[in-house]
Structures are given as C-alpha cells and as structure tokens.
C-alpha cells in the first residue's frame with residue numbers, strides 16, 4: 001500500500017483520508033498541499049509517464065489521474081499481426097487499470113484543455129456528460145490521428161491502421177472479400193475483390209502489406225480452393241522513390257526485393273489522389289480497381305491538440321523545449337506523437353516512435369518530481385536510438401542495430417525477442433508467444449466475426465454524486 005508523507009512534520013500516513021485528517025487537525029488548515037497530476041492519453045507516452053510517476057511520487061501527497069478514451073494500452077508494433085490473425089487482438093492490449101497502483105483511471109474523451117485556467121474538460125463515455133477537472137501539473141500524450149491531407153474520399157473509402165478496431169475491421173473485411181471471391185464466377189469482380197492496396201511506404205505500411213500478403217495467400221491455398229491465386233493482387237503505394245525512408249537505401253532495397261519476390265507489387269513515386277468504393281486513383285492517372293484500401297500515409301493532430309493555445313510545430317504538434325515543457329507553462333509537459341521535440345544535436349526534431357515516447361515519459365516523470373520538490377534545474381531530453389527494425393514477411397526481418405545492417409531470419413528473431421520483452425505483462429507475453437508457436441503448426445483462422453452489438457445506456461439516470469474526501473471528513477468531524 002502506498003504511503004503519504006506530511007511535508008510539514010515528516011509523519012507518514014497510509015491513506016489520503018488519514019493525511020487529510022492530520023492536516024486539518026494538526027496544521028489547522030483545510031486546504032492541503034495535495035497536488036493534482038493529470039495524464040492525458042494511455043498510449044506509450046502516457047503509460048510510461050504514469051509508471052515512473054507512480055514510483056517517484058510513491059510517498060508524496062499527490063493525486064494522479066490518467067484519462068484515455070480506451071480502457072487499455074495498445075502495443076502498436078504488433079497491430080499488423082492482428083490483421084493477419086497471427087495474434088489475438090486482446091493479447092496486445094493491456095487494461096490501463098493494471099498500471100494504476102496509486103493513480104485513478106477515467107475512461108473518457110478529452111474534449112478541451114484550458115491552459116490559463118488549468119482545466120481539462122472530458123466527456124464521460126457512459127452518459128456523454130461533460131466534466132471539468134482541475135490540475136496542478138498536466139502531461140499531454142494524446143498521440144495523433146491518420147492524416148488524409150484533407151481528402152474526404154480517401155478518408156471515407158479506406159481503412160486506417162491505428163487502433164485495435166482498425167485491425168479487427170481490416171481482418172474481417174479481408175475474410176469477407178475471400179468469401180465473396182470464392183462465390184463469384186465473374187473474373188473482373190473476383191480480381192477487384194482480391195486486390196488489396198496499402199498506401200504508405202513507411203514501417204506501418206510495409207509491415208501491414210506483408211502480413212496481408214501472407215494471410216491472403218495462405219488462406220486461399222488452405223481454405224478457398226475455388227479461388228485462382230493468380231487473381232490475387234497485393235499492392236503497396238509509396239510516394240517516395242523508395243520504401244522505408246527511415247533506414248538506409250541498401251537495406252530498404254533488400255526489403256523491396258523480398259516483397260516483390262513474395263508477390264507484392266510496389267508502386268514508387270506514386271500518390272493516391274482519390275478513392276471510391278471500388279477503386280483508388282493515383283497521381284499519374286492510373287485507376288486501380290480494388291475493394292480493399294488501407295491508409296498508413298502519416299499522422300496529424302486531433303483538434304484538442306492542434307487548437308491548444310500554445311506554439312505548434314508541423315502537423316499541429318505541440319512545441320516543447322528540451323525539458324519537454326511547453327513554452328511559458330512550467331506545469332505542462334508533452335511527449336510522444338503529439339509533441340514537437342527539438343533535437344539540438346542534429347538541429348532537427350525527434351521522430352515519432354514508441355521507442356522515443358518511452359524515453360520521453362521517463363524524463364517527464366523526473367522533471368515533474370524536480371518541479372514538485374522545487375529544485376531548479378530540469379533534465380534535458382536526449383536520446384540516440386540503438387536501432388530500428390521491422391518484420392517484412394514469414395521469417396524475414398530487416399534491422400539496423402548500432403549501425404549494423406541485418407536481414408533475414410536473424411533480424412526476424414531479434415524483432416520477435418525484443419518486442420516480446422516489451423509487452424507489459426508476463427501473462428500477455430505468454431499469450432503472444434503461444435499465438436506465435438501455434439502458427440508454426442496450424443493455418444491462420446478465417447472465422448468471420450460479425451460486428452459486436454453494444455447496448456446504449458445513455459437513457460439510464462445514474463446518480464453518481466460521490467462526496468469528496470473533504471466532504472467525507474466534514475461529515476466525520
């Protein structure tokens with residue numbers, strides 16, 4: 001159980017209630033020094049910050065609250081493997097409450113943030129009511145959303161690849177296309193149903209297309225004998241003259257050759273400019289007939305971040321200094337995909353990756369503690385990534401680790417070993433390991449799970465007024 005220290009007389013209390021009672025009686029003071037730390041977002045940035053704050057503030061009178069619209073933390077590097085049915089969706093999702101030892105979790109949508117008044121307005125998920133929360137310290141870690149470059153048709157007719165719902169929806173859609181293709185005798189229609197297009201030549205796009213390619217071709221050979229595999233078309237669209245701009249060109253070419261060998265068509269120097277229900281149009285005028293279009297073409301910010309009254313970098317990200325603090329706001333920090341963080345050593349900005357968000361979260365927790373203890377010098381964020389890696393096919397990976405390029409089964413094994421070790425709980429690690437092991441023995445599952453029906457409870461009148469600790473105390477004394 002966590003303990004709370006009274007800073008005035010060095011006594012230790014086992015609960016907030018005991019601490020309040022002591023403060024009121026011993027120090028004759030109704031207002032306490034309990035500070036409120038609010039963390040917005042339960043992704044890599046938010047969860048790492050939370051875990052480190054919980055340790056650093058274990059004995060301090062602080063109230064920590066984390067707010068996220070999902071009640072789980074999502075391990076995104078394995079999202080493409082959910083699309084292909086290699087891993088069960090729930091095995092890469094960990095309930096945020098698992099990380100809350102001292103903190104409170106609220107499943108709600110963050111609607112607006114008022115930096116001047118130090119207020120955050122949230123909408124609760126069960127009754128859609130708006131609530132306003134005060135804070136003393138704020139951590140912004142709300143990530144980003146898919147960037148369609150204001151093209152409504154691309155947004156409407158493509159799947160994105162950011163959430164667990166996206167991955168499940170894509171998987172179901174692919175299986176549905178296979179079922180339809182197995183029934184039609186119309187060659188043109190079958191080709192359309194069997195054309196799978198992913199836009200985006202970065203890591204997310206390459207990993208997604210390779211998982212889809214493997215899943216579709218394996219499922220056809222095992223379960224859809226009436227489909228001619230020659231009618232399958234798996235296409236990756238990259239706006240650059242290469243794929244994987246994050247790694248050196250030679251390694252990227254190795255990856256390209258492997259994808260092409262596996263039957264994937266890679267269209268370079270191509271941009272998707274329009275889309276409909278059954279096609280995607282490229283900037284060179286080529287119209288690709290396809291029933292499946294997946295968008296991994298970059299990220300932009302949600303309004304709650306892009307409209308925040310502070311300085312912004314490209315795509316609306318919040319500008320922070322080297323200590324990850326927003327300019328002129330000593331109590332507001334930002335990290336992860338929603339932050340624009342200067343890298344002084346290279347005169348550029350840090351990339352938006354999970355690796356970086358994790359390191360940033362650790363620094364923010366340290367800086368919060370320094371601010372709380374009224375020490376002066378905050379720590380500066382500096383991080384040189386040890387490496388970068390991706391899985392691009394069955395037992396095929398690519399990696400650059402400490403400047404060395406690796407490809408093949410070795411890189412694939414390192415990827416699996418490294419990312420397995422990063423999954424938050426022992427139970428989930430085991431489950432993912434079991435999923436991977438089963439894949440050596442059995443074909444992927446083509447069960448088509450329908451949409452899940454939710455029961456709306458907005459009409460239920462719930463009286464949820466819980467007396468605050470101060471009110472509870474005044475009842476007692």
Ligand SMILES: Cc1cc2nc3c(=O)[nH]c(=O)nc-3n(C[C@H](O)[C@H](O)[C@H](O)COP(=O)(O)OP(=O)(O)OC[C@H]3O[C@@H](n4cnc5c(N)ncnc54)[C@H](O)[C@@H]3O)c2cc1C
Pocket residue numbers: 040041042043044045046067068069070072073076077078079080108109110111141142143144161162203204302304335336337338352353354355356357
């Ligand atoms: C398919 C895919 C594969 C990837 N693979 C890798 C990889 O291999 N290695 C790597 O380093 N990086 C990878 N990334 C990038 C990595 O996922 C991100 O850089 C990282 O998740 C950023 O962390 P974050 O905390 O800033 O944002 P996120 O992890 O996106 O978390 C944002 C959180 O905020 C919550 N949220 C958002 N808006 C609201 C709101 N209005 N109200 C309440 N809650 C809200 C979300 O539910 C979420 O919990 C991948 C990304 C994708 C999509």
